[in-house]
Amino acid sequence: MSLETNMLTYAQRSRIDKALRGCTIVATAIAIVPLVLIIAYVLIIGGGALNRDFFTQTYRPPVPVGVDPITGLPVEGMEEGDLFQVQARGGVLHGIVGTLMVTITALLFSLPIGVLAGIFLAEYPDTPLNTFIRFCSDVLSGAPSIVIGVVGFTLIVKQMGTYSGIAGAIALTFLMVPTIARTTEEILKLVPNAVREAAMAMGAPMWYSTLTVVVPTALTGIVTGALLAFARGAGETAPLLLTIQGNSNLSFNMFAPMAALPILTYKYIESPFPAENQLAWGTAFVLMMLVLGINLLVRATTARIKR
Amino acid sequence: MAEVKAVPRITASSRWARRTRHGDVFFWLLTLLFALMIIGLVVAVGIVTYNGSAGVRAEYGWSFLWGTDWNPIETELYPVSFGAWPAIRGTLLSSLIALILAAPTGVAIGIFLSELCPLRLRQPLGVMVELLAAIPSVIYGLWGVAVFANWFNDWVANPIANTVGQYVPWLAGPVAVSRGLAITGTILAIMILPTVSAITRDVLQAVPSHQREAMFSLGATRWEVIWGAVVPYARAGIVGGIMLGLGRALGETMAATMLIGNSTRIEQSLFAPATTAAALIASELPNAQIPLHESSLIGLALALFGITLILNLIARYLVWQTSRGPAGEKV
Amino acid sequence: MAVATPPRSATQTAHSMTVRGLKPFYGKRLAVQALDLDVRPNQILALIGPSGCGKSTVLRCLNRMHELIPYAHAEGEVKLDDINIYAPGVDPTLVRRKIGMVFQLPIALRTRNIYENVAVGLRLGGVKNKAELDARVEKALRDANLWDEVKDKLELSGMALSGGQQQRLSIARTIAVEPDVILFDEPCSALDPISTLKIEELLLSLRQRYTIVIVTHNMQQAARISDRTAVFMVEKTDDIPIGVLVEEGPTEQIFSNPKDPRTEDYITGRVG
Numbered sequence: 001m002s003l004e005t006n007m008l009t010y011a012q013r014s015r016i017d018k019a020l021r022g023c024t025i026v027a028t029a030i031a032i033v034p035l036v037l038i039i040a041y042v043l044i045i046g047g048g049a050l051n052r053d054f055f056t057q058t059y060r061p062p063v064p065v066g067v068d069p070i071t072g073l074p075v076e077g078m079e080e081g082d083l084f085q086v087q088a089r090g091g092v093l094h095g096i097v098g099t100l101m102v103t104i105t106a107l108l109f110s111l112p113i114g115v116l117a118g119i120f121l122a123e124y125p126d127t128p129l130n131t132f133i134r135f136c137s138d139v140l141s142g143a144p145s146i147v148i149g150v151v152g153f154t155l156i157v158k159q160m161g162t163y164s165g166i167a168g169a170i171a172l173t174f175l176m177v178p179t180i181a182r183t184t185e186e187i188l189k190l191v192p193n194a195v196r197e198a199a200m201a202m203g204a205p206m207w208y209s210t211l212t213v214v215v216p217t218a219l220t221g222i223v224t225g226a227l228l229a230f231a232r233g234a235g236e237t238a239p240l241l242l243t244i245q246g247n248s249n250l251s252f253n254m255f256a257p258m259a260a261l262p263i264l265t266y267k268y269i270e271s272p273f274p275a276e277n278q279l280a281w282g283t284a285f286v287l288m289m290l291v292l293g294i295n296l297l298v299r300a301t302t303a304r305i306k307r
Numbered sequence: 308m309a310e311v312k313a314v315p316r317i318t319a320s321s322r323w324a325r326r327t328r329h330g331d332v333f334f335w336l337l338t339l340l341f342a343l344m345i346i347g348l349v350v351a352v353g354i355v356t357y358n359g360s361a362g363v364r365a366e367y368g369w370s371f372l373w374g375t376d377w378n379p380i381e382t383e384l385y386p387v388s389f390g391a392w393p394a395i396r397g398t399l400l401s402s403l404i405a406l407i408l409a410a411p412t413g414v415a416i417g418i419f420l421s422e423l424c425p426l427r428l429r430q431p432l433g434v435m436v437e438l439l440a441a442i443p444s445v446i447y448g449l450w451g452v453a454v455f456a457n458w459f460n461d462w463v464a465n466p467i468a469n470t471v472g473q474y475v476p477w478l479a480g481p482v483a484v485s486r487g488l489a490i491t492g493t494i495l496a497i498m499i500l501p502t503v504s505a506i507t508r509d510v511l512q513a514v515p516s517h518q519r520e521a522m523f524s525l526g527a528t529r530w531e532v533i534w535g536a537v538v539p540y541a542r543a544g545i546v547g548g549i550m551l552g553l554g555r556a557l558g559e560t561m562a563a564t565m566l567i568g569n570s571t572r573i574e575q576s577l578f579a580p581a582t583t584a585a586a587l588i589a590s591e592l593p594n595a596q597i598p599l600h601e602s603s604l605i606g607l608a609l610a611l612f613g614i615t616l617i618l619n620l621i622a623r624y625l626v627w628q629t630s631r632g633p634a635g636e637k638v
Numbered sequence: 639m640a641v642a643t644p645p646r647s648a649t650q651t652a653h654s655m656t657v658r659g660l661k662p663f664y665g666k667r668l669a670v671q672a673l674d675l676d677v678r679p680n681q682i683l684a685l686i687g688p689s690g691c692g693k694s695t696v697l698r699c700l701n702r703m704h705e706l707i708p709y710a711h712a713e714g715e716v717k718l719d720d721i722n723i724y725a726p727g728v729d730p731t732l733v734r735r736k737i738g739m740v741f742q743l744p745i746a747l748r749t750r751n752i753y754e755n756v757a758v759g760l761r762l763g764g765v766k767n768k769a770e771l772d773a774r775v776e777k778a779l780r781d782a783n784l785w786d787e788v789k790d791k792l793e794l795s796g797m798a799l800s801g802g803q804q805q806r807l808s809i810a811r812t813i814a815v816e817p818d819v820i821l822f823d824e825p826c827s828a829l830d831p832i833s834t835l836k837i838e839e840l841l842l843s844l845r846q847r848y849t850i851v852i853v854t855h856n857m858q859q860a861a862r863i864s865d866r867t868a869v870f871m872v873e874k875t876d877d878i879p880i881g882v883l884v885e886e887g888p889t890e891q892i893f894s895n896p897k898d899p900r901t902e903d904y905i906t907g908r909v910g
Contacts, residue, residue, distance in 0.1 A: 009764030010732065017528035021423055027415035028432075031504070034497050035439050038450045116341035124335070133342050135623070136349040142551070142619040143352065143612060144558020146585040150608040151355045153592060174348050181345060207334030235443025238560035241589055262445045266561060269449050277453065284446045295441050299434065426708050521745040521808065523706060525759035525815060526735025535758065539749035 039288070046285025049278040053091045059248040060090030062273045089275045092283050094250040098258035102165050102244060103233040105254065106172035107226060114177045114229070115222055118184025123210060141178035148174045149239035156243065163245035165254040171239040176229035183228060187221025187302075188214060224298040231294040235287055237262035261287055356609035362602030363389060371606060377571035379591065379600045389603035391610070393571045397488060397581040398611075401563065402556040404492025404577070409500045409556075410549045416500070417507025417545070422533050433508065440501035448565035451494040456485030456566070464489060464578050472576075482578040486568030489577040494562050499552035506548030510541040510629045544629030550622035554615045560585040584611050652679030653719055653818035653849050655700065655737075660714035662695045662704055669695045670881035672714065675868060677819070682841065682850045684860035684889065687870030688904065692881025693853045696870070697821050700851060701737035702730040718818060735763070738817035742824040744804030746796025753792040755807055759815035778814035782806045783840050802833025809840065813848070820844065822852040826859065838863050857905055860889065867892040869901045 117137075121130055152171030157163055191214050199209030215222070237260075240246075245257040246267065261283045268280035363371055367389065374390020381387045420433055460482055468480035514537050522532040538545070568580020569590050584607045595601040655677035662669045670692035677683050677700075685693040698704040699712045702723060716723050723733045747755050756775045757765075765771055779785040784806040788799070796807055805825060812820055822841070826834040841863050844850060854860050860867050868886040872879045885898045896902045 013528055013531065013762070013764075014729070014731075017530040020530045020534075024415040024419035024423060027412045028419045031412055031416055031497075031500050034455070035435075035500075037454070038442070038447065038497075041450055041454055042446060113341050113344050116338045117345050120338035120342040123338070133345050135620070136346045138623055139349050139616055139619055140345065140352075142554055142615055144560065144585055144615055146558065146560040146588050147352060147356065147608045147612045147615075149560075150359070150588060150592065150605055151352050154355050154359045154605060155351075174352070177345060177348060181342075206331045210334065231441065235441075235445070237443065237445040238564075238585065238589055242592055245593065262443055262561075265445050265449055266565065269452055269565070280449060281453075284449050287443055288446055291441050291443060292438055295438055517741060517743050517745045518747060520703065520706070520739075520741060521747060521811070522758070523703060524701065524734055524739035524741075525762060525811065526731050526733075527759075527762050528731050531762055535762075536747055536749070542749070 042281065042284050042288050045278075046281040046283075046288070049282035050285065053089060054279070054282055055091060055096065056093055057089075057091030058094040058250045062271075062276060089278065092259075092261065092264050092279060092286075094247060094259040095261040095264040095283060096286070097250060097252065098165065098244065098247070098260045099234055099262075101252070101254065102168045102240070102258060102260060103172060103230055105166065105169035106176055106233050107230055109169060109173040110176040110180055110229060111226060113173075114180025114225065115184050117177070117181040118222075118225070119188060119210065119215070121181065121185040122188035123206075123214075137178040137181050140174060141182075143174075144238075145175060145236050146238040146242075149242035152239055153242040160255075162255070163243060163257040165244050165251075165256070165258040168240050168244035168258065168260070169254070171243045172233040172236060175236060175239070176233050179229040179232055180222075180225045183225030184218070184222050187218045187225070190221070191217050220301055224301055227294045228298055231291045235262060235291055237266055241266075352612060356605055356612055360602055360606035360609050362599055363606040366599060366602075371603070372610065375573060377587075379595070379597070387597070387599075389599060391584070391603070391607055393573050394582050394584040394587045394607055395610070396573065397567060398557055398583040398585070400488050400577070400581070401492045401495055401567065401583055402553055404489060405495035405499055405556040406549070406553055408493065408496035409503055409552060412496075413500050413503025413549070413552065414507050414545055416504035417511060417548075418533060418538070420504065420508040421511035422537065423529070433505075436501045436505050436508075440505060444498060444559055445561045447494055447498050448562040451490065451562060452485065452565050455494065456490060459490045459493065460485060463493075468576075468578055472578075476575050477577055479576045480578060483568055483580045486566060486580045487576075487578045488567065488581045491563055491566045491581075491583070492577075494566055495556045495559055498559065498562060499555050502555055503548050503552040506551060506626060507541075507545050510544030510548065510626060511537055513544070513629065514540045541629050543625040547622040547625030547629070550618050550625070554618040554622065557618070558585055558611055558615050560589050564589050584608075654679045655819060655849070655851075656715075656717040657700070658715040658717075660696065660699055660712060660716060662692065662699050662712045663710060664707070665709045667878070668880060670870070671883070673883040675883070675886060677849055677851055678866070679849050680845060680847075681865040682845055682852060682863055684864035684867045685851065685853045685870060686855070686857060686860050686867060686904075687881075687884075688872060689855065690879060690881075691870035691872045693868075693870045694823055695881065696883075697823055697851060697853045698739075700819075700821055701734050701739055703734065703739060705730070735759075735815060736817055737819045737821060738812035738815065739821040739823065740805070740808050740812055740825050742827055744801050744828065745808050746799065746804045748795070748797055750796065751793050752788050752796050752799070752807065755796045756810045756814050759811060763815060774814055775810075778810040781813055781844070782810035783836065783843075784810055800833070802829050802836060805829060805833065805837060806840065809837075809844075813844070817848070819849045819851065822850065824853050824855060827855065834859075857893075861893050864889045869896075869898070869904060871900050871904065 117133065121134060124130065148171050151174070152167050156167035156170055160167065195217055196209060196214055199213040200206070204212070240260050240263055244260060244263075246263045247257045247259045251258055265280045265283045265287065268276040268283070271277060271280075367374060371389065371391050372395060373392050374388065375392045376385065376388040376390045377393050378385045378388045416436070420429060420436070424432060464482040464487070465480070467478050468482050472478040472480055518536045518540055519532050522536045527535060563583045564586040567582055567586050569582050569586055570580035571582055571587070574581065588604050588607055592601065592604045595604060657673065657675040657677075659672045659674065660670075661672045673696070675683075675696075685697060687693050695704060700716060702712075705711050712724070714724065718733070718736060722728070723737075747758065750758060753775055756778050757771050760771060760774055765774070776785060779788065784803060787803060788807075791798070796804060799807060826837050829837065838859065841850060841852065852860075852864065866887065867889045869884045869892065871882050871884050873882050874880070885892065885896060885901045887897070892901065893905060896905065
């Protein structure tokens with residue numbers, strides 16, 4: 001190969017190299033823009049919507065500033081813009097209560113299933129059954145959440161004859177179990193075999209050593225799994241629309257319709273009243289903080305465990 | 308005990324052989340029982356959607372899937388009819404738009420994160436990508452409706468409809484205000500981008516470094532190493548990542564419900580309102596009055612579940628196969 | 639880029655390398671004390687020493703592969719003939735094309751068949767003509783003593799070959815682009831004795847046309863095939879291990895009459 005042609009093709013190759021490497025940087029930059037914008041909007045608008053009422057009040061029917069609350073007639077000297085200014089904005093306490101009650105109940109359902117299934121996957125690995133269970137777990141976590149909502153709707157709402165918090169909790173269980181099982185399995189596998197063997201060497205049966213030595217060692221991991229599942233459950237909207245429906249009042253009754261934060265985000269953003277749009281951004285802010293906070297916390301702890 | 312001994316793990320089975328305490332058998336059965344419940348949950352989803360859609364399958368059979376009329380309420384002009392095609396078409400088209408936008412971008416980001424990114428940035432960018440995948444979809448939908456829709460109309464939809472759209476029917480106006488297939492697909496693309504990039508990055512990082520070194524030692528440029536050795540090695544895994552992203556786009560409900568316009572009329576233009584299977588279920592199932600309507604919506608859920616199950620099956624296999632790294636196969 | 643390629647007349651086939659004051663770093667840690675080394679044309683130079691002495695690091699500095707490791711860099715001067723490959727503006731890509739490398743693990747590029755495993759370097763260099771490719775792939779495989787074993791299965795994946803065959807495939811891939819110098823990084827340490835023997839024969843025959851540097855932890859191997867040998871040791875200052883070039887000379891002299899007592903300790907098996 002003569003030197004000259006080599007140099008020529010090399011110059012071309014070098015240009016191609018630079019151009020395509022540049023493309024990946026541009027792609028990353030372009031992708032970061034909307035993602036950063038989403039976070040920024042939620043932080044700024046949503047953060048601005050927070051005040052004491054937001055956390056302590058429930059839904060207030062939007063009575064425009066320009067209207068007398070008792071007679072419902074326009075007050076003297078009102079301007080057109082006043083029709084969209086609400087006198088009192090209300091808050092989302094009912095949504096916070098609903099999200100907490102439904103998600104925590106779902107956690108109570110899914111923790112035993114997830115943790116024990118995770119123990120099974122970690123302690124008796126590599127059987128065909130094990131592979132199949134892991135696949136089913138992947139199917140559940142990959143299934144569209146609306147399908148899970150349909151199941152909750154048909155199985156519970158139709159049978160009970162009413163939307164209810166408990167139906168929402170059962171639907172969320174479907175989505176949270178795989179997260180807990182997967183995290184438990186992964187964390188248990190990080191527990192050194194020496195720990196198990198130390199317990200076995202003292203003559204403890206396997207179940208005893210698993211429950212008294214292995215699981216406590218892995219407890220942080222199991223808690224992080226529960227937290228991750230909680231974060232996932234709290235952000236789900238579609239299954240809740242079909243199971244708990246939403247409720248404008250503060251309700252603690254798990255057998256009646258309940259509110260939830262993501263449902264409020266969805267409903268309030270469609271409202272013509274800016275004040276209710278504000279509430280939508282506010283709930284989005286709370287949800288995002290919850291999800292990002294839990295994920296960052298989990299990341300920090302797992303990094304510590306692995307070390 | 309015989310079946311217990313069959314657990315093929317050396318440490319565990321020798322323990323089992325040594326110890327015949329009842330507690331161990333009980334513990335095994337207990338954990339097995341709960342593990343089986345995971346299978347039970349999947350089976351429950353299958354049975355409930357299958358049984359629930361018995362009505363529509365008896366009425367239409369397979370033709371339900373390509374029936375073009377969706378009229379849950381009888382009017383003088385239109386009889387009651389349930390055809391899933393408007394929803395299926397909307398689902399496929401919006402996911403296709405998302406895929407076209409997100410697949411190349413996501414793969415490029417994955418390549419950047421795994422191969423080119425300065426080390427100092429790698430960790431923070433990687434964490435950011437993973438966090439973005441965890442943000443609830445209702446927040447993407449919220450931003451799409453409240454912020455992005457206006458920009459999209461002003462800078463993308465209207466300019467295209469007024470120029471190219473004059474000649475190309477499927478890009479024609481009038482542009483529905485803040486609603487339609489195109490904007491839904493774009494938001495879905497933003498949503499699945501973290502999934503595609505994170506998996507691409509993971510499978511690329513699983514490529515053994517000696518494959519890169521062999522190319523470098525021949526005098527390959529960085530891009531030639533990436534495109535000639537690293538990406539081909541991880542090809543199956545990258546495809547798997549894209550398919551997982553596609554699965555997420557197909558089943559996404561909130562962003563679609565908020566942005567697609569919920570119209571069961573089939574219109575040619577991508578800027579017109581449409582619907583997706585998930586959006587149709589979410590908006591109509593709570594209000595379905597007649598059994599056939601309800602059954603049709605559950606039938607859509609069954610179709611959605613079936614599609615995502617198959618996609619997941621293939622995708623997980625591809626990702627798993629790539630990270631495992633086979634040997635000695637024919638190219 | 640113009641400075642990147644060493645001048646090469648049509649008749650010149652022998653290439654030498656000159657190392658002056660080379661200091662390889664991992665982050666801020668100096669891995670090997672500054673060293674000078676001469677690689678003579680058409681000879682085999684063996685780098686030996688206990689593990690952790692930095693011999694592979696030094697080898698990887700000779701074609702700028704070292705800097706591909708995160709946070710690693712090297713200082714000093716390494717000349718191929720009379721071009722300093724560490725001079726500013728020299729493109730490491732071109733350096734690696736002139737100074738090829740064969741690694742410890744046999745590497746078949748997984749997504750390419752046997753033919754393409756050898757042709758890949760030629761294609762990078764812009765060879766498109768099918769007949770020329772065929773001829774040069776066959777020549778490289780013959781030179782690597784692999785042609786007879788694979789000529790009927792060029793379409794099979796390189797992963798289908800045995801370890802020893804894969805290593806010869808790696809050598810064929812390297813010599814196909816006709817570099818000036820070839821670096822071998824413990825090429826036989828993952829192979830069985832018979833494959834090792836075949837590679838050693840191959841190295842001796844390649845010496846006719848290439849200048850070769852080989853890292854090996856096998857002293858017998860160094861004694862069998864090399865013309866000159868450089869001995870490295872690990873020394874500890876403040877508990878931080880650092881590699882040191884102890885002695886360099888004709889292989890015969892190193893093994894029969896070492897000047898440095900540390901070399902003697904090492905080759906008689908008292909250390910390392």
